[in-house]
Amino acid sequence: MSQKITIEPVTRVEGHGKVTIHLDDQNNVSQTRLHIVEFRGFERFVQGRPYWEAPVLVQRLCGICPVSHHLAAAKALDVVVGAGTGDGLTPTGEKMRRLMHYGQIFQSHALHFFHLVSPDLLFGIDGDPAIRNVIGVALMHKDLAVQGVMMRKYGQEIIRATAGKKIHGTGAIPGGINRHLDPAEKESFLNGPDPLNIDHMITWSLGALDFFKGYYKEHKEFIDNFAQFPSNHLSIVRKDGALDLYHGVLRAVDNEGNRILDDVDYQDYNEYIEEEVRSWSYMKFPYLKHLGKEKGWYRVGPLARLNTCDFIPSPLAQKEFEEYKAVTNGKPNGMCMHFHYARLIEILHAAEMMKELLNDPDLLTGELTTKGARQPEGVGVIEAPRGTLFHHYRVNEKDQITMANLIVSTTNNNEPMNQSVNRVAKSWMNGHTEITEPMMNAVEVAIRAYDPCLSCATHALGQMPLEISLYDASNNLIDKKRT
Amino acid sequence: MKVLIYGYGNPGRQDDGLGNAFVNRIREWVAVEGLHDFSFDSNYQLNIEDAEAIADMDLVIFADASEEEIDDFCLSKVDGTSGVSFTTHAASPAYIVKLCEELFNKKPLVLLLHIKGFEWEFKEGISDKAAANMNASLIYMKKKLLHPKKFLKPGLKFC
Secondary structure, three states: OOEEEEEEOOOOOEOOOEEEEEEOOOOOEEEEEEEOOOOOOHHHHHOOOEHHHHHHHHHHHOOOOHHHHHHHHHHHHHHHOOOOOHHHOOHHHHHHHHHHHHHHHHHHHHHHHHHHHHHHHHHOOOOOOOOOOHHHHHHHOHHHHHHHHHHHHHHHHHHHHHHOOOOOOOOEEOOEEOOOOOHHHHHHHHHOOOOOOHHHHHHHHHHHHHHHHHHHHHOHHHHHHOOOOOOEEEEEEOOOOEEOOOOOEEEEEOOOOOEEEEEEOHHHHHHHEEEEOOOOOOOOEEEEHHHHHHHOOEEOOHHHHHHHOOEOOOHHHHHHHHHHHHHOOOOOOOOOOHHHHHHHHHHHHHHHHHHHHHOOHHHOOOOOEOOOOOOOEEEEEEEEOOEEEEEEEEEOOOOEEEEEEEEOHHHHOHHHHHHHHHHHHHHHHOOOOOOOHHHHHHHHHHHHOOOOEHHHHHOOOOOOOOEEEEEEOOOOEEEEEEO | OOEEEEEEOOOOOHHHHHHHHHHHHHHHHHHHHOOOOEEEEEEOOOOOOHHHHOOOOOEEEEEEEEOOOOOOEEEEEEOOOOOOOOOOOOOOHHHHHHHHHHHHOOOOEEEEEEEEOOOOOOOOOOOHHHHHHHHHHHHHHHHHHOOHHHHHOOOOOEO
């Protein structure tokens, strides 16, 4: 009799999902699915609203990454107001937005690593769940836990200073930004008392990388082999091939590093990307049209970005990037746990970029906005912490939004997350008819590597947990665990 | 007595913004009354850096929308021994208190104000029924906040 396992909720993941695992007659895993079980149509909600409201409205989607939605919407509407794409803004407009964005990347990645991932590394996947959390980290590795708190605080303060406030920030507007950076705040970010200054943040970013690399040296087999598989990778890159999290052209590579999307303008994204609907999940499955559903799916996020870019335009991160690339002899990296390695390099890059920007006089003076000939539609794409985020709007002559399409980072990673769950389930659950806690956590570790935001992907409200269920060959539920 | 009043929720999701609205109203009232040693904060949700934010306080009042089966509003005492949730990016109040204790060796008195909400769609604005609950909580809390040491005494409207 074959069986089916469901995992729900996935802990330390934002949003609601359910994992089902089917076993065959020999109790081997025959099918796995990560289901997303709630959907609220945000795209319809914004129809009819004035376009200039969109950068604020879209922050209702999610309280985890509102800055990413804010900036992606603003970038799309830059096109509508005739300001062009990201590099068409005034220097002040673009640099203030970049500072906001790097603040978001920095705090989000720091939260993910210190708060959500470090417990698995420090205590092991099969560690005591009572201590395998950040409280456990706080008890046994207080310095790491404090660093996580203060790095997140620094990034949040950068966001507040550039977006205007923590909730429903208004900084980015169609065509630019609505404020300069306050000189006193700039001074504080650069030279404030320890630890809340940029040099301390860079030092801690390097320390986090050292911590990970030390762990990697001792646990190479686990880090390299856990849920690893080859895939395509997609992100934006700067026109010269540099890592650029704010603006660029769309590039995708296959698992050998061959370009399968060759630096195309993201205004034309829907010529290259299609979204498949599957009956068992509200989250769609994007893929590259010319490769088809089976071969065209791709990963996004830190792992993908370090696979698509040619170099990192900040010296310390570039040095780390070279060491990181040497692990795979320059080939694309498909190792799931290397998401964390890549994420830490991006933390360092974000800190370096913040320092560069904070020293730039354009943040304090200069024109804030620009505009040109009004356009009927626009696409904004940004590399959000979790990966490539698309916002697409059409606007009528009355300035009302008539169409909105969002492809969020987690949706882009839908198929890879399903692939990861499948691989982990096969290696941990074959031959078992009962779900143990380490088995559950192994599945969750694989999902967590992508840092998914399922509430973002489904546009649902707040905290949404997930569950694992086990079914036999006759589709009878034989075990079910909630974490 | 240093007091922090901290509301959280997404005000773009109707009654989920009850905590934020409560803080805005209390902030206005404190200014009118000319009270000292109060500070305020508001966010989509609590997160780890809030452990540091509460560390220097004597009294912290978190305000949040509630779907619980309560009449209108109620208070609960938050400590680091129960309900420590780390299941999503959003941290529970108990989680923040526990982190504060472990990382900063501080134990402020922390209360959570639960205000009953009803509507959670993509809209600005609190529903009428939820606004009535918030107004009831404001009347109650203002009386107590005139003399914050009252929060140290028995007789609070606990859940």
